[in-house]
Structures are given as C-alpha cells and as structure tokens.
Amino acid sequence: MSWTDERVELLKKMWGEGQSASQIAKELGGVTRNAVIGKVHRLGLSNRAGSGASAKPAAAPKAKPAAKPKAEAKPKAPAQPAAKAAEEPAAEAAPKPMSPARRAIIPAGQPLPPQPSTNEIPAEALAKVNEVEKKAKKISVMELTEKTCKWPIGDPATDDFWFCGLPSQPGKPYCEAHVGVAFQPMSSRRDRRR
DNA sequence: CCCTGATTCGC
DNA sequence: GCGAATCAGG
Numbered sequence: 001m002s003w004t005d006e007r008v009e010l011l012k013k014m015w016g017e018g019q020s021a022s023q024i025a026k027e028l029g030g031v032t033r034n035a036v037i038g039k040v041h042r043l044g045l046s047n048r049a050g051s052g053a054s055a056k057p058a059a060a061p062k063a064k065p066a067a068k069p070k071a072e073a074k075p076k077a078p079a080q081p082a083a084k085a086a087e088e089p090a091a092e093a094a095p096k097p098m099s100p101a102r103r104a105i106i107p108a109g110q111p112l113p114p115q116p117s118t119n120e121i122p123a124e125a126l127a128k129v130n131e132v133e134k135k136a137k138k139i140s141v142m143e144l145t146e147k148t149c150k151w152p153i154g155d156p157a158t159d160d161f162w163f164c165g166l167p168s169q170p171g172k173p174y175c176e177a178h179v180g181v182a183f184q185p186m187s188s189r190r191d192r193r194r
Numbered sequence: 195c196c197c198t199g200a201t202t203c204g205c
Numbered sequence: 206g207c208g209a210a211t212c213a214g215g
Binding site (some may be wrong): 002003031032034035036037038039042 | 206207208209210211
Binding site for chain 1 (some may be wrong): 197198199200201
C-alpha cells in the first residue's frame with residue numbers, strides 16, 4: 001500500500017483526533033502502526049497538542065543498533081476480552097481523552113457508518129456464556145482470585161455489575177465458557193518476520 | 195504483560 | 206520516502 005492523498009488525510013485527521021497509531025493503522029489497513037508513526041514523523045506532525053502523556057527530551061544519546069545480539073522472545077497470543085453481546089449502545093471506542101473541548105455527544109443519526117466488526121464471536125460461544133451467566137456467582141471485584149473467572153457481567157455504570165466468579169481454567173483468567181468468547185477469535189496479527 | 199510513541203537505518 | 210526493527214516509557 002502507498003500513501004495516497006486520501007490515506008494521508010485520514011492519517012492526519014485521526015492523529016489529530018488523538019487516535020493511537022495502531023488504531024490508525026488498523027483503520028487504514030495494509031500498514032502497521034510503525035508505518036503510521038514513521039509517516040507521522042515524516043509529515044512533521046510528531047507531537048500532538050500537549051497531552052499530558054509522555055514528554056520526550058528529544059535529543060537522547062543512543063546509538064547501538066549496529067549489532068543486534070538480541071535474543072527476541074516469541075510473540076504470544078494477545079487476545080483481550082471481546083466486546084460483549086448486543087444490548088449496550090455505549091460500546092464505543094474512546095481510547096484517548098483528547099482535548100476537553102471536543103466532548104460533543106454523539107449526534108443522532110448514524111455516526112458510525114462503516115463499522116467492520118473487529119472480531120466475530122461465535123453464536124455458540126455466546127449462548128454458552130448466557131447460560132453460564134445465570135450460574136455465575138456474582139462476586140465482587142474484591143473477591144477475585146487466581147482461581148475465579150474474571151469475566152465482567154452487566155453494566156459497570158449500574159449496580160447490575162459483577163464478575164462471573166466460576167472456577168477459571170488453569171492458566172487462564174476466565175472460566176471455560178468465557179475463555180471461549182475471549183480467546184476464540186483474534187485471527188490476524190502482524191507478522192514479525194525477520 | 196500489554197500498549198504507546200520515537201528513533202534508526204537498510205531498502 | 207518507506208517501514209521493520211528496535212528502543213523506551215507507562
């Protein structure tokens with residue numbers, strides 16, 4: 001993929017809005033977050049409006065990439081809890097706070113036209129989860145241990161919120177059913193060719 | 195551990 | 206110019 005005018009524009013726009021490089025890369029498609037960051041730099045729009053993130057001193061002595069005796073570890077399976085099923089219309093992506101000024105409520109129509117689902121959750125797994133949620137122990141956050149399923153259920157904004165609490169799978173943060181929905185999808189992850 | 199952006203440098 | 210590899214902070 002090449003940096004066409006439109007792609008660059010979208011890049012600028014999203015970067016300006018405080019989107020992360022990885023998100024921009026995902027949105028554009030065909031590029032990695034590194035490519036995005038590289039482009040951002042080349043475009044000269046490095047830092048965003050002084051967001052209180054991390055300040056780079058700029059000139060830091062490094063120099064050492066000459067040789068790379070780095071014993072790199074193998075990538076793992078990232079996998080994060082996938083979005084819950086349908087019910088809450090508030091499942092939106094707001095990764096960064098951005099400027100306090102632009103806090104406009106979502107319009108009325110369809111602010112999100114082309115939303116290709118990041119990942120699909122098998123209907124089967126969902127059904128399973130629904131069943132499990134009925135048997136959930138409804139434990140609070142303080143009751144979570146290494147052995148309890150940490151799958152959140154309900155709306156954190158209300159009292160209808162608890163954790164599954166069923167016995168989690170060894171080495172996993174969730175019970176079997178929730179491991180299913182949490183780790184199932186996640187198909188593509190950029191290659192790390194060497 | 196995951197994620198961020200930043201930098202370097204071979205292409 | 207491009208972006209993977211790498212670095213460095215959170």
